[in-house]
Amino acid sequence: MIAIRLMTEDDIPEVARMEKLIFPDPWSEKVYRETFRLPDVRYLVAENDNKITGVAGVRNIVGTGEITNVMVLPEYRRKGIGRMIMEELLECGRDLGADDFTLEVREGNLGAIRLYESLGFSCEGKRPGFYRNPPEDALIMWFRKC
Numbered sequence: 001m002i003a004i005r006l007m008t009e010d011d012i013p014e015v016a017r018m019e020k021l022i023f024p025d026p027w028s029e030k031v032y033r034e035t036f037r038l039p040d041v042r043y044l045v046a047e048n049d050n051k052i053t054g055v056a057g058v059r060n061i062v063g064t065g066e067i068t069n070v071m072v073l074p075e076y077r078r079k080g081i082g083r084m085i086m087e088e089l090l091e092c093g094r095d096l097g098a099d100d101f102t103l104e105v106r107e108g109n110l111g112a113i114r115l116y117e118s119l120g121f122s123c124e125g126k127r128p129g130f131y132r133n134p135p136e137d138a139l140i141m142w143f144r145k146c
């Protein structure tokens, strides 16, 4: 049974451990705590039997929702958790006042790109050399209201 809920400050250590497991340049607990306290920021977690299995965050910057930290634990992938959390996150972003949404994704991350495209995002640009470890360009994807 999957539940999507707002991340709390108490979730941060578990979320930071997950981030370390999944991303080569993970956000630290400190960075999560700092961004968590910013106004217009919301993080959602997916929970399966009291275990956090997915995370995603959004920050509303003057009407644009910047999406970050989208991840699902490897053993829980392809079960629809990424989609569920992203759909809820877009609603959360709208509640914060965002009309359009944007995110960056590694050019070779085809699974994530497919997920975002299936939600209505499309690629509008590229940031050469945006990622390190390993080096890779970022695609800039947008979801626009109209």
Ligand SMILES: CC(C)(COP(=O)(O)OP(=O)(O)OC[C@H]1O[C@@H](n2cnc3c(N)ncnc32)[C@H](O)[C@@H]1OP(=O)(O)O)[C@@H](O)C(=O)NCCC(=O)NCCS
Residues within 6 Å of the ligand: 022, 070, 071, 072, 073, 076, 077, 078, 079, 080, 081, 082, 083, 084, 104, 105, 106, 109, 110, 111, 112, 114, 115, 116, 118
């Ligand atoms: C990207 C990620 C969040 C997807 O999470 P998920 O829970 O597996 O996604 P879902 O099960 O909701 O998949 C929804 C759709 O996205 C697409 N998709 C997801 N992963 C895919 C993959 N590995 N290959 C191809 N398509 C994929 C499919 O269209 C899928 O629908 P389907 O299963 O009906 O075919 C997950 O793979 C992940 O955490 N990856 C590592 C971290 C990461 O890359 N985050 C994105 C940073 S921008």
